[in-house]
Amino acid sequence: MTATEIEAKASEWIGRRELDSWSEDDNRALKAWLDESLAHRVAFVRLETAWRRTERLAAFRTPMREPARDQRNSGWTLLFRAVAATAVIGIVGAAAATYVMRDNTREFSTPIGGHEVITLTDGSSVELNTDTVLRTHGRFAELVKGEAYFQIKHDAAHPFVVKAGGHSVTDLGTAFIVRNDPNKLTVRLVEGRARIDAANDKGQGAVLTPGDVAVASKGALSVRKASVQQLEDNLGWRRGVLVFDRTTLAEAAAEFNRYNREKLVIADPSAARLTIGGTFPSGNVALFSRVAQAALNLHLETRGADIIVTRPTTTTAKTSE
């Protein structure tokens, strides 16, 4: 066996012992394997030493103590969890709906149209936009859906990692926006630096600097530079507004629909391509549609929760706009 093959085998023993059910027979089998040759033992000791060193990573856990595994379901643990949950709500105040999951992961969520600021135990703050679910666990956060603005208390030894859609963003001293849309993740870097690792086969990654807009999807990662103005516009939701600049009606409607239960439906493809600019309160679809109606000469019709947008005179001469 080559050194590489022996290493693979030794690492399998460690992986299995760590995670799989491990019996006295397994123990004996491992010992027999170790005694077979010094090469086995040396490879095992080397890998096991590295694995033992990673025990120190437990230092990165949140201050809240994780209950010991064998106590997970005892009454004491349940009491502990209740206390922990109360403490978290205390920290968060009247912010987003929060609960503490089994492993002390905290989950924050906002409803459609919601906007909340949460302060994490390390002093970092995260602003959640509409219809967003964020789970945090120490310096690890998962943006399950929606959008959030992260202002991270930087700690070089404990980088803050945001995961979303399988991609990951690692804080290198940073304020950044992460938006998790179906099939793509957008990261806008506002201050400092962050690294994005796309979840694709090529293992693509990039270090982002202020103004960078990274879009990660299955199989692709692109990075472009946005102007300061664009970046500010993209943060408009923090002030409760949506800022459009030569935005197509289709895109503008999709944005409004993230924030409101009433949905704009652009029923006419030629209307969808019209562009519009301006600053609008994100929760006021009525205002937006009135402005759009007047500026772009549209026809609106309310059907249940939908506002159907059409062009009253769909003349062929106008479609090339």
Next chain:
Amino acid sequence: MVDRSDNHREGASARATGAEMTASEVDLWFAREVLPLESVLMQFLQHNWRNASDISDLRQEVYVRVYEAALERIPDRPKQFVFATARNLLIDRVRQGNVVPIEAASDLEALEVAADAPGPEHIAIARDDLRHLQSAIDRLPPRAREVILLRRIHGLSRNEIAQRMGVAEGTVSQHLAYALRLLTDALYGEFPDVRRKQ
């Protein structure tokens, strides 16, 4: 963890000199004194051996020889011992002629070991240093990093890791095994910190 881990810790204070060592005492010594030399050993091997595909086997053979010797008696000066072993191994391989010889085989006898060995300040970097661990983890591919962090920081079970990573539960230990191999190389095999200082 098997019971050996406790032996390790006891071995730390009970380490005798001269007497025949038990395996766990040698394990402990090996982890503490030999593994931190790995990056410099790898540089030494790469520098003196042309065929890159032999390097990991050579490293293993050095370790086996060092470990075997330590079972008899713990070497007083680990660094010198490791590099003398490496040098002798290269000489043996050239003489056996069963592998591709290095360019200047005759120079092997004159291999300057001391020059390649790290100074104490470099060794210190390689020792138990949380920042070093962090930087090794940072250099891992995302999936490898994830499985280690989910286990060690988040303390997730096999089932929870499988769900979080979207893999079959039965394959989680293989993911971890692979990640551990990459991590071990990153921790011991490559030390950008050392190279930067040179």
